[in-house]
Amino acid sequence: MWPQAPIMSYDEADxxxxxxxxxxxxKQCCCLFWCCPCFACNTSKQFGQCLCLPLLDVFGCFRPIxxxxxxxxxxxxGIKGSLCRDxxxxxxxxxxxxxQISTEMKSRRIPTVLSDIIQR
Known part of the structure; x- marks a missing residue:
């Protein structure tokens, strides 16, 4: 079974x-305040990315991940915005x-897709 393509919306929304x-x-606020790295890693995994990817952000004031x-x-x-605001x-x-990313994922209730893994 091949993985599904990510579901994308092309309507500009907020x-x-x-x-x-x-x-x-x-609950989310407390977790963010007391253990943001854990929350970020969990959100990253739910989004379909590497679990430890957010940990790369700890090395500087600019947060590329x-x-x-x-x-x-x-x-x-399909949310309005710009790279500058991001x-x-x-x-x-x-x-x-x-x-905000976690809340968005929960409100959209769109299943995440692992696009990196191809099952044969």
Whole structure:
């Protein structure tokens, strides 16, 4: 069985939550505050990427993995935005970005697809 192609939406929409709306979900907010790397790794895995990918962000103030995941989510779900805004949000509040990505995935309820693995 071959993996399915990622489901992408081409309608320009807004994020399901604002960048600082993670506090609406108490469990998510606590996890982001106390253990953002664990939350980021779990979200990355649910998004269909490598579990440890977000750990590469700990080596600098610029967060390339967080930014690329936000950009990828924005493109996958057809959300309005720009690379500049993705970079700004990821640099200023990476925890909020991971919360926003997680909330978006839950609100869309679109199954994730592992595109890296081909089953034979």
């Amino acid at each position: 994020w399901a939550s604002g960048i600082c709306d993670c506090w609406h979900n108490t 967080t930014m690329s995941m936000r950009t990828s989510a924005r493109h996958r779900y 970079c700004l949000c990821s640099t200023l509040c990476p925890s909020c970005v991971w919360g």
